[in-house]
Amino acid sequence: MTRGIYELTESFRIAFGQIRANAMRSVLTALGVIIGIVAVTLMGTAINGIDIGFNRSLALLGDDVLYVQRWPWRRVPDWWNYVNRPAIQVEQAERLNRIFEATPGSLLEVAVPVGARGTNVKAGDVKLGGVMLFGTNSDYSRIVTAEVAAGRLFTEFEANAGRSVCVLGSGVAENLFPGRPALGQTVDIRGQHFSVVGVLAKQGEFLGLFSFDNQIIVPLNAMRKLWGNRMDLQLRVKVTDKTKLTQAEEELTGAMRRVRGQLPAERDNFSINQQQAFKEQLDPVKTGIAVAGLFITGLSLFVGAIGIMNITFVSVKERTKEIGTRKALGARRRTILLQFLIEAVSICLIGGAVGLAITYVTCLGISGALPELPVEFSGSLMIVSMAVSILTGVISGFAPALGASRLDPVEALRYE
Amino acid sequence: MIAPLPPVATARSYRPPGSLVIRIEGVTKLYRMGAETVHALRGVNVEIRRNEYLAIMGPSGSGKSTLMNMLGCLDTPTGGRYDFNGKNVAHMVDDELAEIRNREIGFVFQTFNLLPRSDALHNVELPLVYAGVGPAERRERALEALKNVGLGDRVHHKPNELSGGQRQRVAIARALVNRPSILLADEPTGNLDSRTGEEIMALFEQLYDQGNTIIVVTHEEDIARHARRIVRLRDGLIERDERPGA
Known part of the structure; x- marks a missing residue:
């Protein structure tokens, strides 16, 4: 257990020594991750903002109010079924109120x-x-x-x-x-x-x-x-x-049909609208934007991950002899694996942190310039993007690190 | 197999051999190079005891390097038996061998193989990191090991700030820091001028006197002469096992 901790600190020490020694290369590699993280987090912020905007707008309608109208809040292809509906009358409100009062548990x-x-x-x-x-x-x-x-x-x-x-x-x-x-x-x-x-x-x-x-x-x-x-x-x-909007809507439909004197066979000649209907219409749009946006921005992160993988392969190749020496001194497979994984993850974490900082500043700039836009830089976004950074490092560093850990010590020592 | 103990020379000390550390019995090693099979070792028998100072000699292609890799647990034999301190290591897996290398064997390489960006102290600490020794004890033991090879005042120098002889001393300190059963040196003077080489050999002499068991692999007669026992290989077999200085 303690050995694991010592090996871990040793791995971090090597990783940061390596990054410092190859500063230019590390910066360029991290740049790929930075761009990826900025793209993804800005997209996340935008999606978050759209969501907040939707919810703010819907709250204006009231979440406990049903709207009785001639037209529904959605596109109707069969408009001719609606256009001849009778107008809503003021008196109908009074008659509805009398029905509500007369209905126990309304x-x-x-x-x-x-x-x-x-x-x-x-x-x-x-x-x-x-x-x-x-x-x-x-x-x-x-x-x-x-x-x-x-x-x-x-x-x-x-x-x-x-x-x-x-x-x-x-x-x-x-x-x-x-x-x-x-x-x-x-x-x-x-x-x-x-x-x-x-x-x-x-x-x-x-x-x-x-x-x-x-x-x-x-x-x-x-x-x-x-x-x-x-x-x-x-x-x-x-x-x-x-919480019982659906039942309330059913009750209202019944009451309204009574007020209108509709026969059982007749279709409703009015529509009952609520904010939920908007939500149902808007949710697929929102999801579509989110999926497409995250996919496209995810591609840039993917390119960054390839950069990390590439640099880790180069790093392993360059230090084959060092790997041989470490193995001769008693480093086990998982020690070598950990060393290169941590190197990849460290670059990703640095890239992720810088990317987040850029996103944060950008968000501040946007909300400063356009206070109307609901731009929200959330803590969860921060945690998620750091987790994504670590995951990127682990995934892209794994193949080269595994290769390093499986090197034959004799051949690695002979490598020039 | 073991020759009777030679008479004590005046110029150098002989220490009586102790318990058996290494026993190799009928060890063979095959390499497949494309369609061809190379017999690097064809059935080698050797016993090495504590307190021995042994040189393995032979021309290139004699199987000398293969035997050294085997002795150092960097490689496993194709056939035969290899007991290290009574444990058969012939069929151990990678990580078990790493454990043996870490605790029982101190390597000294021809090219020193120091980590270029770490100072002498950290280079010497490395085997202790892999052994799970805590930072304070690590530092203390590494300092002591460096002092023992005469580098007590160079602990914070990086390898490129040290001379060749000093680098090899760091490597020797690193090899000994975990108190291994054997010190295994592969052409330790190969990259040094002859005067520095003699200094390193003098250090080996001193380490032997302090109670270390030393195996030197070399093709130089001058270097091998320092050892108390010389094992000569040819074509994958032991040609002679001699004890000069008698």
Whole structure:
């Protein structure tokens, strides 16, 4: 046991002596590993970032909210089956809520009607186009995913009365009232003056497609005064237990069919969406990117590994006589094997550490320059890439090291 | 087989032979070189005892090197029996032979075979590393071995900072550091000028007096004369086994 430790320290001593003695050669060989590790870890970081971005976006939808809509959140090749579906009605939310209350042990808590449409708004001289306007009632406070940064959401009274009050997304607030508090100001929506009662905290973009901060929330009744039914209406239903989303969805389907008075033979004339559906759509894409990316960057690491193998073969050849001497002095096979393995692993570890440092600095640079990008340099990435470095060294060093350990001492001593 | 003990010479000491270290019985070695089979050893019998100072001589092709590799447990015989300290090593595997080489045999090579990037001390410590001796004891024993060959003031010199004679002294210290049963030297003066060679042979004389068992393989009559016993090989057989100085 102690002998093993002494042999190990001797092996490290030889390895670092060897690397120092052949500095140029070692640096060039390590460069292959450095490039490989940088490529793989940057790819890993990017994949990690994509994952984080996806999850952040999905969290904005709420993981305990089901969306009842005319269209599903996926591409439908048979669009003609959907286009004639009846519109969602505000009253259906109230009827759903009555069913929820009447159902003992219901997994559904509350249904909230949300009308949506794009519009232009104005505040003083500042005009803002392409704002998402949401109309809803006071139950919205139970499903909202954003924090209220200032003020409040509107009350039940304001909602029912259709009062001209609004809650601004952080982006809208900044754009309309740069450098001053939006609370208490007035926003002009289609000629109607809405007073700002609340501002939401910053939420970010959804998959880079649109910003959740670019929204204004008003009472649905106020919105209907301006547009009537010319809006996209959906029902958002909060579930009581998010671990039972599937059952909740089934219950909601049944309730909605009752509300719609659908016959048993009829197909659902509505869709129930949830963030899980997005995940299912996006996961294969994510996996595809990860597999392809890691494979391609893995190739560069493979080239680095070949370099290590080559240099270890050269090292064994050069030191054949030394191997013979060591064997004559009592080095056993595994001692010689270990010596050359450690030499290969040492170069890989140095390459891996330098590569990681480069990746780390690159990540810092990227997140400094583009703070929007979810670049994450994780500890697990560090451990994994060091493990990969060691593995690369062991795999690429094994064949030459084994050859060295099996050399015939007589022939090795005779080698010039 | 063993000749009667020769009378004691005035100029040099003779120590009475001790227990049997090496017994070789009917050892043969075949090499296959392509289609041809070379009989390097054709049935060699030899016994070597503790406290002997023995030279193995012979022209090239006599089987001298093969016998030395065999004695040094670097190679195994094709046929016959080889007992080292009562253990048959003829059929041992690589790692078992490495163990014997490490503990029982001290090698001295013609080309010194020192590790070029290690200092004298670390070169001498090496057999102790493979023997599993701890760092403190290793250092102490290596220093002592270097002092014993007259290099106590050169322990941190690298081989390229030492003269040929000094390098061979380091090699001898390395060979003796693990207190082996035999010191096996292959043409130890082959790469040295004659004066330095004589110094090394004088050191061997001194080591013999200190109680080491020495086997020198050489083709030089002058070198062999230092030994107390000369085994002459020819064509893979022992031609003569003589004890000069009588």
